Amino acid sequence: MSDTQSLPIANRRFSRLHINRRQRTVIVIALAAVFLLSLLVGAQFMDEAGLSTSLTERNLPPTLAHPFGTDWLGRDMLVRTVKGLSLSLVIGLFAAVPSVLIALVLALASGLGNKHLDAAITWLADLFLAVPHLVLIILIAFVFGGGTTGVIAGVTLTHWPTLTRLLRAEVLQLRSAEFVLVSLRFGRSRWWVATRHLLPHLKPQLLVGFILLFPHAILHEAAVTFLGFGLSPHRPAIGIILSESMRYLSAGSWWLAFFPGLALLIMVRTFDVLGDNLRLLIDPRSAQE
Numbered sequence: 576m577s578d579t580q581s582l583p584i585a586n587r588r589f590s591r592l593h594i595n596r597r598q599r600t601v602i603v604i605a606l607a608a609v610f611l612l613s614l615l616v617g618a619q620f621m622d623e624a625g626l627s628t629s630l631t632e633r634n635l636p637p638t639l640a641h642p643f644g645t646d647w648l649g650r651d652m653l654v655r656t657v658k659g660l661s662l663s664l665v666i667g668l669f670a671a672v673p674s675v676l677i678a679l680v681l682a683l684a685s686g687l688g689n690k691h692l693d694a695a696i697t698w699l700a701d702l703f704l705a706v707p708h709l710v711l712i713i714l715i716a717f718v719f720g721g722g723t724t725g726v727i728a729g730v731t732l733t734h735w736p737t738l739t740r741l742l743r744a745e746v747l748q749l750r751s752a753e754f755v756l757v758s759l760r761f762g763r764s765r766w767w768v769a770t771r772h773l774l775p776h777l778k779p780q781l782l783v784g785f786i787l788l789f790p791h792a793i794l795h796e797a798a799v800t801f802l803g804f805g806l807s808p809h810r811p812a813i814g815i816i817l818s819e820s821m822r823y824l825s826a827g828s829w830w831l832a833f834f835p836g837l838a839l840l841i842m843v844r845t846f847d848v849l850g851d852n853l854r855l856l857i858d859p860r861s862a863q864e
Contacts, residue, residue, distance in 0.1 A: 597856065600852045600855050600856045601856065603848060603849075603852045604849060604852050604853060604856065607845050607846075607848055607849040607852070608849065610845055611664070611842070611845060611846075611849075614657065614660055614661065614664070614842070615661050615664050615665075617657060618657045618658050618660070618661030619661075621654050621657055621658065622654065623654075626650055626651070626654055626655065626658070626811065627650065628648045628649055628650065629645075629648075629649030629650070630648070630649055631649065632645050632649040633645060633646075633647055633648065633649045634646070634647055634823070634826075634828055635649075636830060637830055637834075641653065643656055643830060643834040643835075644828075644830035644831070644834070646819070646820075646823075646828075646831055647823060647828075652816075652830065652831065652834060652835070653834075655811045655816055655835075656813070656816065656834055656835045656838050657838075658811040659811045659812050659813040659815075659816055659835065660813065660838055660839065660842055662806075662810060662811065662812050662813075663793045663796060663797065663812065663813055663839070663842070664789075664793070664842075666723065666726060666727060666730075666792070666793070666796050667730075667788075667789045667792040667793045667796070668789075669727050670726075670727045670730035670731045670734070670788075670792045670796070671734070671785055671788040671789055671792055672785070673731045674730070674731045674732075674734045674735045674738075674788055674792075675735075675738065675781060675784060675785045675788065677731070677732075677735040677739075678735040678736075678738035678739040678742055678784070679742060679777070679781060681696050681699075681700075681735070681739045681743075682738075682739050682741075682742030682743040682745075682746055682777075683742075683746060683769045683773065684696060685697065685739070685743045685746070686742075686743050686746025686747050686749075686750055686773075687746065687750065687765045687768070687769055687773075688765075696739070696743075697740075697743075699736075700735075700736035700739050700740055701736075703733060703735075703736045704736045704737070708733050708734075708791075708795060709795065709798055709799065711729070711732075711733045712726075712729035712730060712733055712795055712799050713729070713799060713802070713804045714729075715728055715729035715732055715733070716728065716729040716799060716804055716805065717804065721804060721805070722805075722806065722807060723806055723807075723810075725804075725805070726796050726799055726800070726805045726806060729795075729799065730792045730795055730796060733795075734788055734791055734792060734795075738780075738784040738788070741780060741784065742777055742780060742781075742784075745776070745777060745780060746773055746777070749772070749773055749776055750773075752772075754772060755768055755772050755773070758771075758772060779857040782853060782857070783850055783853050783854045783857065786846060786849055786850040786853060787846070787847070787850040789846045790843040790844075790846040790847055793839070793842065793843060793846075794839075794843060796812075796814065797812070797813045797814040797817070797839060798814065799814065800812050800813075800814025800815055800818070801814040801815075801817055801818045802814075802818075803818070813835050813838075813839050816831070816835045817832055817835055817836060819831075820832040820835070
């Protein structure tokens with residue numbers, strides 16, 4: 576077969592192997608979701624013996640038996656890190672869900688209500704955005720008595736304003752659509768219009784906003800716990816692990832902070848990648864590229 580005859584065959588084979596942008600996006604989303612799910616499920620099946628005190632194995636550097644080393648009580652740092660990441664995922668879930676619901680309700684009320692209600696909600700969102708998140712979370716967590724409940728309440732009540740402003744802008748744009756105006760003229764209530772017309776259009780923004788809330792919630796939970804205002808010291812949280820490791824860094828135990836910190840950054844970055852690719856997949860301008 577000549578070179579000119581084999582060229583079209585090679586081009587057809589290449590075209591079959593070519594992956595467009597939508598397919599790449601789906602693959603990345605699937606890989607990120609599998610990684611996060613396996614992290615959550617794997618923590619439930621890890622041997623609890625790794626969290627037990629073993630004074631004969633204190634401060635061991637990374638080895639094959641302990642890939643992340645051990646701490647000053649001989650506890651396996653790999654087990655503690657995975658358990659801590661799993662705990663952060665659960666806290667992020669319980670904080671992100673009500674935060675998204677708050678943002679949705681306030682955005683619909685602001686977009687469909689009168690101008691006074693809109694001004695009040697906008698002012699409230701600007702007020703929360705003007706105060707540093709970390710300070711506000713600490714104050715709210717202190718009011719709720721600290722612990723897991725305080726951290727979840729603090730993260731929930733501070734992460735809704737940005738998503739509220741985004742959803743409000745979308746509601747204001749949809750409010751002037753012809754199908755919404757026709758429904759209102761036929762006597763449909765604002766609640767009916769919100770649930771039947773506006774909510775289906777807001778689902779993509781809600782999904783992406785929910786995913787992107789996770790890294791913020793996880794990082795703020797770790798920061799508040801690191802400062803001593805979050806979870807109980809008996810819980811294997813990443814913030815507690817990093818806080819405790821500060822006392823041993825000067826002694827050369829670098830692995831106590833390096834591996835948990837790196838794992839936290841990888842998980843947060845995974846959520847960012849997942850959210851960005853979901854946005855690309857949902858966006859009609861880029862979904863078919």
